[in-house]
Amino acid sequence: MSKKILLMTDIHITNHDINIIGLNPALRFRHCLEHASSYHADASHLFIMGDLTHNGSYDEYKILERLLKNQPFPVTLMLGNHDNRSAFSAVFSNRAEPFQHGSQNFGKTKIIHLDTLDDSVKNRGSGLMCMQRMHWFEYNLGLGDGPILVLSHHHMLNSGFDGLDKIRLLNGNKIAGIIAASGRCKMVINGHIHRTIFSSYKGVPHATLKSTCHQTPLLLSSNDPELAVDEPGGYGVLLLDGDTPILHHVDFN
Numbered sequence: 035m036s037k038k039i040l041l042m043t044d045i046h047i048t049n050h051d052i053n054i055i056g057l058n059p060a061l062r063f064r065h066c067l068e069h070a071s072s073y074h075a076d077a078s079h080l081f082i083m084g085d086l087t088h089n090g091s092y093d094e095y096k097i098l099e100r101l102l103k104n105q106p107f108p109v110t111l112m113l114g115n116h117d118n119r120s121a122f123s124a125v126f127s128n129r130a131e132p133f134q135h136g137s138q139n140f141g142k143t144k145i146i147h148l149d150t151l152d153d154s155v156k157n158r159g160s161g162l163m164c165m166q167r168m169h170w171f172e173y174n175l176g177l178g179d180g181p182i183l184v185l186s187h188h189h190m191l192n193s194g195f196d197g198l199d200k201i202r203l204l205n206g207n208k209i210a211g212i213i214a215a216s217g218r219c220k221m222v223i224n225g226h227i228h229r230t231i232f233s234s235y236k237g238v239p240h241a242t243l244k245s246t247c248h249q250t251p252l253l254l255s256s257n258d259p260e261l262a263v264d265e266p267g268g269y270g271v272l273l274l275d276g277d278t279p280i281l282h283h284v285d286f287n
């Protein structure tokens with residue numbers, strides 16, 4: 035029987051009553067959780083793939099902590115460029131020190147989630163895997179012999195959005211190459227772009243999921259990575275069944 039995993043990303047929690055293009059991120063995220071627990075309470079796990087908060091503040095993480103109480107599934111939190119490692123750690127028990135990455139098995143499949151937050155970037159931007167994280171990743175990629183899925187906040191490959199591609203995972207091509215060379219990775223899934231996209235690199239599919247809050251309009255040549263539009267939020271429903279993972283994407287209101 036396949037295992038069901040839920041993937042949400044770019045929830046961008048703000049302090050109470052602060053909206054993003056007229057949308058309340060906490061309210062949107064609550065609606066997303068309600069939708070997921072109504073239709074997918076049988077899920078084994080929920081990954082929230084970074085940009086947990088909009089400003090990386092302690093108060094925003096406390097709001098997120100309250101929103102996540104009493105969920106029917108275990109939750110793994112990842113970090114994005116809008117996050118702050120020390121504020122996150124202050125609320126969620128130092129789990130991001132030194133890095134918020136990990137590896138978990140679901141049946142035969144191993145899911146590796148990366149930490150691509152570049153603490154040195156001041157203006158909310160690109161991601162980077164430093165040497166320490168690269169060594170950790172390559173070691174974990176080599177363990178075992180079953181299928182692997184990789185979750186990353188930042189996208190590794192060019193997306194066609196000029197502005198967002200300037201702030202992708204800066205060593206993304208190198209990492210995508212290491213993933214392809216492993217011969218075991220069935221899919222790479224990321225957030226960051228706030229839009230549904232499918233591509234591939236050396237035979238490995240790469241997929242990008244929508245935000246639960248605001249989306250990126252399809253203006254590919256814009257150099258502005260902050261463009262946002264009020265379109266329905268969405269999340270991923272991943273079915274793990276041996277060598278053939280299936281990724282569904284569902285919108286909610």
Ligand SMILES: [Fe+2]
Pocket residue numbers: 044046085114116226227228245
């Ligand atoms: Fe985001």
